[in-house]
């Protein structure tokens with residue numbers, strides 16, 4: 001599957017396309033195969049996202065997991081500062097990222 | 099410390115307002131990202147893995163306590179309570195919002211700081227010896243020359259769109275503490291046979307994907323020609339640098355392709371042409387600048403003995419303090435490398451403490467080292483114990499300067515969008531391994547440097563041991579390099595062979611240190627043994 005991601009224009013936060021909006025949680029992301037360019041163009045024009053691009057992903061326990069480690073680090077946060085990630089309390093999250 | 103004059107302040111203030119307007123127009127959609135990106139980069143604002151990243155310039159690494167407090171306040175108010183000190187003596191914040199960026203720049207301007215020319219193809223922050231003005235072995239304080247060049251290079255219209263970024267370092271001692279020959283221009287202030295001061299120019303060094311050691315192109319440029327000569331070096335580069343290929347656009351490639359001799363010839367020709375153009379500021383300006391860098395009021399009668407009866411303190415003194423030109427003083431290094439910590443990171447609280455200690459014990463001065471530590475340059479020996487006790491309590495008392503724990507690591511894949519692999523966890527695990535096996539002290543000086551990609555921000559080419567993160571089919575992999583140095587014995591490290599995974603690289607580092615322990619002769623550092631016995635014994639131990 002393909003996910004559309006970018007950064008929030010105002011805050012720079014990593015965001016994912018949910019089909020109707022942008023979420024900071026990769027679990028909310030939907031497959032955009034085929035329509036990625038079109039959504040990216042209109043959302044960027046609407047200033048709802050900055051520099052969007054599509055990435056490969058697979059379903060993992062029912063949720064999308066980006067194929068490349070860089071996108072997984074983006075999705076969660078720095079591996080060396082679990083306290084600053086989106087899932088500070090999840091002891092398994094390191095395995096999901098790496 | 100240098101103080102802004104009315105021009106400096108007016109320029110910086112004007113730039114803040116200009117950027118405020120640009121950011122507003124971007125947020126309102128009047129500028130596209132393509133239009134805005136070069137503007138934000140001119141103000142040090144990148145877009146990185148998790149948010150915007152702001153890089154703040156610390157000219158030649160010198161700060162006062164007021165500035166360090168301002169950096170701490172920014173970390174608390176606009177970021178997540180910490181900052182990352184970099185190998186170019188700057189500080190980076192990782193969690194910046196575009197909405198806040200102009201306010202941050204305004205806060206910086208209030209303490210004579212900015213983020214101008216910390217990105218883009220211009221002359222970047224000029225780095226220098228972190229012990230400048232304190233070192234026992236320096237000829238003169240190199241910072242006035244760095245400041246003169248800073249003024250010349252700030253907003254220089256001709257050099258705002260160079261073929262590629264441009265980094266200058268200035269030192270004034272035989273010992274090189276600033277990786278001088280790995281810069282686009284390295285300047286060493288020297289004396290000639292008549293005892294006059296001048297500048298030796300080394301041009302075309304650098305790291306990145308094609309590391310090069312800068313050759314000396316002129317061993318003595320008189321001081322009243324310093325700026326003119328630098329201008330000539332830049333002009334030739336600006337004209338002939340490879341704008342067609344970003345990977346070949348650094349000056350090192352031009353110098354290499356032309357040959358040092360031909361490049362020098364062209365510089366000399368340009369120099370003669372420039373001589374009557376009035377580029378050089380009057381020497382009086384240099385004298386004026388020097389006034390800001392005069393010695394503080396040292397207590398020349400201060401006791402030159404240190405009470406070493408506290409053993410933990412004595413270990414720290416031996417490791418982390420450096421001889422000062424005044425016998426009653428030392429320069430004290432505050433390690434930002436606690437075992438298991440993130441090299442170069444400091445919390446706002448730690449920044450405030452370091453600022454307060456600088457005020458109490460070091461004439462209000464701090465320095466950022468390119469090894470991502472902080473220096474209090476002028477500490478009375480009599481005050482050292484109190485300083486150490488305060489640092490130790492705050493987790494800033496690691497006695498590991500220049501040891502295997504004192505690792506330079508770039509942000510790597512944890513923060514950087516260009517990275518192939520993570521650097522920081524590797525640094526953490528290596529430091530933990532050596533702290534646990536108790537060898538940190540016995541291995542002596544061992545400079546370990548890690549980059550998360552070929553851009554070499556972590557100086558891996560110049561490590562006694564270097565580590566380069568690569569991407570092997572989507573999996574992090576680490577190449578091991580040996581034998582580099584960025585000091586006066588400058589050399590480029592060589593790759594040992596096939597790379598290692600995350601566990602393997604930690605073992606590999608331990609393996610090569612064991613070879614060293616078995617082979618070393620009296621007084622040899624790791625790199626000396628490597629140079630004497632060559633790569634093979636290390637390869638055999640690694641790959642069998």
Ligand code: HEM
Nearest residue numbers: 184185186280304305306307348508509514516553554555
């Ligand atoms: C996280 C954002 C960063 C980005 C996007 C970045 C990007 C780059 C790039 C593209 C280069 C190669 C330039 C070239 O060879 O033409 C480079 C080199 C370098 N960077 Fe970074 N860097 C980052 C962070 C850092 C940090 C945190 C430091 C200090 C720890 C640093 C220090 C350096 C140094 C010393 C070089 C080598 C200079 C040379 O080639 O002569 N960079 N960087």
Ligand code: SF4
Nearest residue numbers: 508514517550551555
């Ligand atoms: S070396 Fe590569 S990974 Fe590390 S900070 Fe530089 S660009 Fe990023």
